[in-house]
Amino acid sequence: MLSLAEVWYGVVCIAAIAYVVLDGFDLGVGMLHLFTRKDEERRLMLNAIGPVWDGNEVWLVVVGGALLAGFPPAYATLCSAFYTPFMIFLAGIIFRAVAIEFRSKLSHKGWRQLWDIVFSLGSYIITIVLGVLLGNLITGIPLDKEGEFYGSFFGFFTPYTLLMGLMAVVLFMMHGSIYLNMKIEGAFHATTRRWSTRTMIFFVITYISATFATLVAMPHMLDLMREIPYLYLLGVVAMLSIANIPRMLSKGQDGWAFTSSCCSIALLFLLFGVGMYPVIIRSSVETSLHSITLYNSAASTLTLKVLMIIAGIGLPLVIAYGFWIYRIFRGKVKLDKWSY
Amino acid sequence: MDVVFLARIQFMFTIGFHYLFPPLSIGLALMLVLMEGMYLVTKEEKYKVMTKFWMNIFALSFAMGVASGIVQVFSFGNNWSRYSKFVGDVFGGALAAEGIFAFFLEAGFLGLMLFGWDKVKPKIHYLATVLVAFGAHFSAIWICIANSWMQTPAGFKILGEGHQARAVITDFWAMMFNPSSLVRITHVLIGCWLTGVFIVLSVAGYYLLRKRHIEFAKSTMKLGLYVGAVMVVLQLISADSSAEVVAKHQPEKLAAMEGVFTTRPHTPMTLIGYPDMEKQEVKGLKIPSLLSFLTYKDFKTPVTGLDKFPKKNWPNVPLVFATYHIMIYCWVAMVVSLLLGGYFFWKKKIEKARATLILLTFSVFFPYIANQVGWYTAEFGRQPWIVYHLLRTAEGVSKSVSAAQVLGSLIMFFVIYSLLFCLFIFLLNRKIHHGPEYEQEDMRSLEYRPLI
Numbered sequence: 075m076l077s078l079a080e081v082w083y084g085v086v087c088i089a090a091i092a093y094v095v096l097d098g099f100d101l102g103v104g105m106l107h108l109f110t111r112k113d114e115e116r117r118l119m120l121n122a123i124g125p126v127w128d129g130n131e132v133w134l135v136v137v138g139g140a141l142l143a144g145f146p147p148a149y150a151t152l153c154s155a156f157y158t159p160f161m162i163f164l165a166g167i168i169f170r171a172v173a174i175e176f177r178s179k180l181s182h183k184g185w186r187q188l189w190d191i192v193f194s195l196g197s198y199i200i201t202i203v204l205g206v207l208l209g210n211l212i213t214g215i216p217l218d219k220e221g222e223f224y225g226s227f228f229g230f231f232t233p234y235t236l237l238m239g240l241m242a243v244v245l246f247m248m249h250g251s252i253y254l255n256m257k258i259e260g261a262f263h264a265t266t267r268r269w270s271t272r273t274m275i276f277f278v279i280t281y282i283s284a285t286f287a288t289l290v291a292m293p294h295m296l297d298l299m300r301e302i303p304y305l306y307l308l309g310v311v312a313m314l315s316i317a318n319i320p321r322m323l324s325k326g327q328d329g330w331a332f333t334s335s336c337c338s339i340a341l342l343f344l345l346f347g348v349g350m351y352p353v354i355i356r357s358s359v360e361t362s363l364h365s366i367t368l369y370n371s372a373a374s375t376l377t378l379k380v381l382m383i384i385a386g387i388g389l390p391l392v393i394a395y396g397f398w399i400y401r402i403f404r405g406k407v408k409l410d411k412w413s414y
Numbered sequence: 415m416d417v418v419f420l421a422r423i424q425f426m427f428t429i430g431f432h433y434l435f436p437p438l439s440i441g442l443a444l445m446l447v448l449m450e451g452m453y454l455v456t457k458e459e460k461y462k463v464m465t466k467f468w469m470n471i472f473a474l475s476f477a478m479g480v481a482s483g484i485v486q487v488f489s490f491g492n493n494w495s496r497y498s499k500f501v502g503d504v505f506g507g508a509l510a511a512e513g514i515f516a517f518f519l520e521a522g523f524l525g526l527m528l529f530g531w532d533k534v535k536p537k538i539h540y541l542a543t544v545l546v547a548f549g550a551h552f553s554a555i556w557i558c559i560a561n562s563w564m565q566t567p568a569g570f571k572i573l574g575e576g577h578q579a580r581a582v583i584t585d586f587w588a589m590m591f592n593p594s595s596l597v598r599i600t601h602v603l604i605g606c607w608l609t610g611v612f613i614v615l616s617v618a619g620y621y622l623l624r625k626r627h628i629e630f631a632k633s634t635m636k637l638g639l640y641v642g643a644v645m646v647v648l649q650l651i652s653a654d655s656s657a658e659v660v661a662k663h664q665p666e667k668l669a670a671m672e673g674v675f676t677t678r679p680h681t682p683m684t685l686i687g688y689p690d691m692e693k694q695e696v697k698g699l700k701i702p703s704l705l706s707f708l709t710y711k712d713f714k715t716p717v718t719g720l721d722k723f724p725k726k727n728w729p730n731v732p733l734v735f736a737t738y739h740i741m742i743y744c745w746v747a748m749v750v751s752l753l754l755g756g757y758f759f760w761k762k763k764i765e766k767a768r769a770t771l772i773l774l775t776f777s778v779f780f781p782y783i784a785n786q787v788g789w790y791t792a793e794f795g796r797q798p799w800i801v802y803h804l805l806r807t808a809e810g811v812s813k814s815v816s817a818a819q820v821l822g823s824l825i826m827f828f829v830i831y832s833l834l835f836c837l838f839i840f841l842l843n844r845k846i847h848h849g850p851e852y853e854q855e856d857m858r859s860l861e862y863r864p865l866i
Contacts, residue, residue: 111861111862111863111864112859112860112861112862113859113860113861113862114859114860116862121529124525124529125525125526125528125529125530126525128480128521128522128524128525129518129521129522129524129525131480131484131521132513132517132518132521132522134484135484135487135513135517136510136513136514136517136518138487138488138491138509138513139487139506139509139510139512139513139514140506140510140513142490142491142498142502142505142506142509142510143502143503143505143506143507143509143510144506145502146498146499146501146502146503146506146580147499147502149491149498149502149506150491150495150496150498150499150502150812151495152491153488153490153491153492153495153498154491154492154493154495154812154813154814154815155814157492157812157814157815157819157823158819158822158823160488160492161492161822161823161826164484164485164488165826165830167481167484167485168481168482168484168485168830168834169481169830171477171480171481172477172478172481172834172837174477175473175474175477176837176841179474179841179844179845180844183860183862186862187862187863190862220577220813222813222814223814224814373502373503373506373582374503374573374582374583376582376583376584376586377503377504377506377507377582377583380507380583380586381506381507381510384507384510384511384514384515385510385514388511388514388515388518389514392514392518392522395518395522395523396518396522399522399523399525399526402526402530402533402534403525403529403530403533410532412528412529412530412531412532413529
């Protein structure tokens with residue numbers, strides 16, 4: 075029987091997966107934004123994510139809230155240890171959000187070009203920080219016995235964490251381009267298809283390197299799999315799912331390609347969650363004593379019960395009307411007078 | 415400069431900036447629900463024009479609110495990690511609920527509201543508008559509950575000692591409905607609605623002053639005057655019940671708000687004045703017994719003064735006194751604006767009443783200032799505690815964060831927010847100048863120069 079804390083760890087994981095799968099494609103679209111120079115095409119891309127990007131980003135807030143509520147010390151250490159990266163990340167979030175809104179407000183060439191750059195740069199910054207942060211959670215950071223961080227900013231950048239940053243960038247770019255395939259028609263569709271093929275190649279290269287690097291340098295990520303060998307299947311399914319993307323792309327099945335891409339990202343994140351379990355923030359020194367785990371940081375039983383009720387009522391609702399909104403905006407984007 | 419001071423400045427600055435936008439969004443959300451509702455009932459085109467115009471401004475304010483709001487979600491952990499560990503068990507639930515019940519509703523249906531006019535039936539579109547408004551209100555409710563718990567904690571016990579101490583929920587409903595939750599939620603929401611009312615009145619006043627979009631301005635103003643009249647009265651009632659709760663649960667805050675240094679019967683209320691900290695008395699125009707009456711509905715009962723509390727537990731008296739009184743003056747200014755506006759409007763002379771129109775144009779500042787200084791009163795008045803009588807503010811900061819880091823991020827936020835504020839004002843101003851029937855020129859065929 076799973077304990078409440080263990081279940082809540084799962085809920086946090088699900089929220090994080092929802093975040094990377096959903097915000098992943100709009101960040102990817104943002105990173106691809108400058109790859110075309112036509113205003114019409116940039117607007118098509120912006121309006122493809124226009125009605126949904128805001129809701130996608132809310133999943134990040136939910137991850138933050140769920141962590142603070144269920145594992146307060148983990149949230150406290152995460153935010154204060156990664157202080158400077160967080161500030162860079164937040165600057166990216168702020169600029170990206172306003173750039174989308176500001177851009178369309180003026181029909182002036184320089185104005186639009188400026189906000190296009192800000193929007194795209196913000197998307198890169200957010201993605202890189204997320205990747206590097208995930209990399210650091212895998213390698214571990216120096217924590218003292220009270221769970222306080224005592225490393226430095228430059229310590230966050232190692233070859234491994236930078237590789238994870240790079241992987242996040244190409245993964246989201248691929249994901250974004252596959253999303254665009256579904257939303258774009260005509261001549262521009264051929265362009266987005268070309269982006270998909272190219273980013274796919276880059277992604278496969280970084281994915282293979284990252285997998286090898288993890289197997290060689292981060293063997294602790296396999297601890298739980300050794301205990302429960304069935305979990306190795308997750309890795310296999312992830313590989314199949316990734317392999318299915320080019321298959322669907324070549325068949326011209328844009329919808330299925332996007333589904334595969336979503337599944338691949340979800341499975342990769344799930345592998346990360348399984349690898350970390352039950353640790354939330356790994357300490358690189360005295361790992362077994364100083365790490366913050368779901369057991370030593372869980373909130374009280376009553377709080378966890380309340381959280382379960384909140385999530386039990388809230389998440390099905392959110393998912394239901396989320397699907398409904400996506401359905402309303404399904405199909406190819408057309409620019410009308412309401413568009414950005 | 416020490417970390418605590420810098421972290422406090424940073425929190426005040428970032429939350430103060432953030433709080434420029436939610437009241438506008440919440441207030442406008444209510445106005446949008448009314449406007450689009452009137453459109454659905456009357457089918458008159460002018461209400462649709464009105465709804466779309468304000469929806470545009472709502473979207474701008476919403477984007478600013480989201481951008482500055484995400485910063486706040488993480489700010490507790492960034493600068494106040496010790497505090498986060500202490501309150502996480504209690505505070506986190508409210509924050510998680512805010513995300514799940516409020517933000518998704520807001521953000522999810524915002525897209526449908528802004529871009530869905532031609533995609534769904536008018537009634538479904540109206541539903542989206544209503545749900546966005548609900549989301550905006552829910553979010554205010556949850557965050558007010560969390561804040562109220564810091565002011566009047568209830569339904570918890572303390573586990574552990576010293577650095578390991580943390581508050582743990584024992585009774586969820588007592589935590590949610592702690593003594594100040596309800597009065598704070600109502601006071602804050604009415605403040606937000608007033609912001610919505612006065613931005614509408616301000617723009618309508620400006621158009622009438624400039625003799626532009628007269629029909630649009632008149633019907634908008636009418637709506638604003640009606641809703642405003644109800645809201646100022648409600649706010650007075652809510653203020654009275656808030657003061658009673660403060661008197662009962664945070665007496666040193668009330669004493670600082672009114673500058674009551676010594677406890678004595680027939681406590682007077684200062685209409686205008688300043689607290690002299692050396693002589694420990696308030697100089698200015700006072701009405702005898704009024705404070706006793708307002709607090710206890712009895713002219714004699716003394717209001718507890720600061721002399722009953724050790725000096726190390728006093729808030730900053732001149733600051734709390736000043737912010738509290740400015741808030742009240744703003745309310746008076748709102749009442750005056752509404753009375754003058756209402757009088758001339760019903761006499762059908764509003765277009766010629768230039769002085770009143772000028773007052774109405776600038777009247778949007780009154781709810782804005784009141785919202786800001788009102789929160790200053792609530793939060794400065796809680797000092798030196800971060801959680802009232804449980805955790806001192808100085809004990810709440812992050813241990814691993816240095817003064818240089820906090821200063822660095824403070825400068826970053828200052829630069830970014832100043833820039834965004836200028837852009838927001840610029841775009842808002844442009845939108846208002848262009849009026850309700852403006853269409854962007856088409857730039858579809860434009861090709862940008864290569865960057866590299």
